[in-house]
Amino acid sequence: xxxxxxxxxxxxxxxxxxxxxxxxxxxxxxxxxxxxxxxxxxxxxxxxxxxxxxxxxxxxxxxxxxxxxxxxxxxxxxxxxxxxxxxxxxxxxxxxxxxxxxxxxxxxxxxxxxxxxxxxxxxxxxxxxxxxxxxxxxxxxxxxxxxxxxxxxxxxxxxxxxxxxxxxxxxxxxxxxxxxxxxxxxxxxxxxxxxxxxxxxxxxxxxxxxxxxxxxxxxxxxxxxxxxxxxxxxxxxxxxxxxxxxxxxxxxxxxxxxxxxxxxxxxxxxxxxxxxxxxxxxxxxxxxxxxxxxx
DNA sequence: CGGTGGCTGGGG
DNA sequence: CCCCAGCCACCG
Numbered sequence: 001x002x003x004x005x006x007x008x009x010x011x012x013x014x015x016x017x018x019x020x021x022x023x024x025x026x027x028x029x030x031x032x033x034x035x036x037x038x039x040x041x042x043x044x045x046x047x048x049x050x051x052x053x054x055x056x057x058x059x060x061x062x063x064x065x066x067x068x069x070x071x072x073x074x075x076x077x078x079x080x081x082x083x084x085x086x087x088x089x090x091x092x093x094x095x096x097x098x099x100x101x102x103x104x105x106x107x108x109x110x111x112x113x114x115x116x117x118x119x120x121x122x123x124x125x126x127x128x129x130x131x132x133x134x135x136x137x138x139x140x141x142x143x144x145x146x147x148x149x150x151x152x153x154x155x156x157x158x159x160x161x162x163x164x165x166x167x168x169x170x171x172x173x174x175x176x177x178x179x180x181x182x183x184x185x186x187x188x189x190x191x192x193x194x195x196x197x198x199x200x201x202x203x204x205x206x207x208x209x210x211x212x213x214x215x216x217x218x219x220x221x222x223x224x225x226x227x228x229x230x231x232x233x234x235x236x237x238x239x240x241x242x243x244x245x246x247x248x249x250x251x252x253x254x255x256x257x258x259x260x261x262x263x264x265x266x267x268x269x270x271x272x273x274x275x276x277x278x279x280x281x282x283x284x285x286x287x288x289x290x291x292x293x294x295x
Numbered sequence: 296c297g298g299t300g301g302c303t304g305g306g307g
Numbered sequence: 308c309c310c311c312a313g314c315c316a317c318c319g
Binding site for chain 1 (some may be wrong): 309316
């Protein structure tokens with residue numbers, strides 16, 4: 001082997017050994033199943049190196065800012081069967097597929113000093129259910145828990161599904177992020193037995209943002225958005241909603257004030273969320289839905 | 296990593 | 308009043 005051949009050989013070995021850090025170990029078959037589940041006719045724009053496929057959601061991670069660009073997830077009534085958030089199911093976890101992500105400890109101290117909580121994009125409350133259809137559920141009682149569905153809950157608690165969010169007035173009650181989840185999960189999914197597809201994301205814009213953590217490398221999003229498609233059902237048409245939330249802790253005057261259109265979110269992010277015509281973006285949003293948010 | 300206890304505000 | 312959903316901190 002010549003010197004040059006040795007270099008190429010070593011380079012190949014290095015690439016091979018480091019490849020799993022950016023390429024999740026998952027079969028194309030399983031990818032296709034997850035895409036079918038969590039997207040509507042096409043993946044929202046994302047650098048392919050930053051896409052991660054989880055049972056309960058698809059993640060488009062932002063490695064420079066160490067928070068998600070977006071996550072996309074389906075919500076049905078069964079997915080709300082997440083066990084009570086205690087014990088091993090409550091803990092935030094490192095993402096084994098991502099190097100250099102934010103760690104749980106990196107957020108330590110910011111709750112008291114700045115009011116930042118570790119805010120889920122894909123919510124804990126929709127990580128449950130019998131995802132593998134074997135009749136067993138995740139369960140706080142370990143001996144009763146289905147390991148496969150339990151892993152789905154663990155994945156939702158990966159730090160790659162997390163960004164700093166103001167706890168008071170945004171992430172927690174009575175914040176906008178909290179309020180919208182309560183409305184979707186409790187009213188639309190549970191009470192009305194609808195199904196929905198959601199895309200939750202952050203918008204940074206061109207300016208500087210606050211950075212937290214021991215290395216000051218976790219970027220605090222100045223805005224969040226959430227696009228909700230309530231799926232067509234029997235006699236009801238598909239309905240769409242798009243919210244644009246400034247990330248502040250002021251008391252909000254009803255989340256209906258933050259309704260916008262999918263087109264606006266697409267213009268601000270540069271992301272095409274729905275490639276084809278499955279989502280009728282003309283059905284938007286404010287006039288149809290304002291009445292539901294007179295809170 | 297798991298267990299335990301505390302906090303805030305919503306809602307019945 | 309209680310329980311709930313979001314979280315946090317501390318301890319072993």
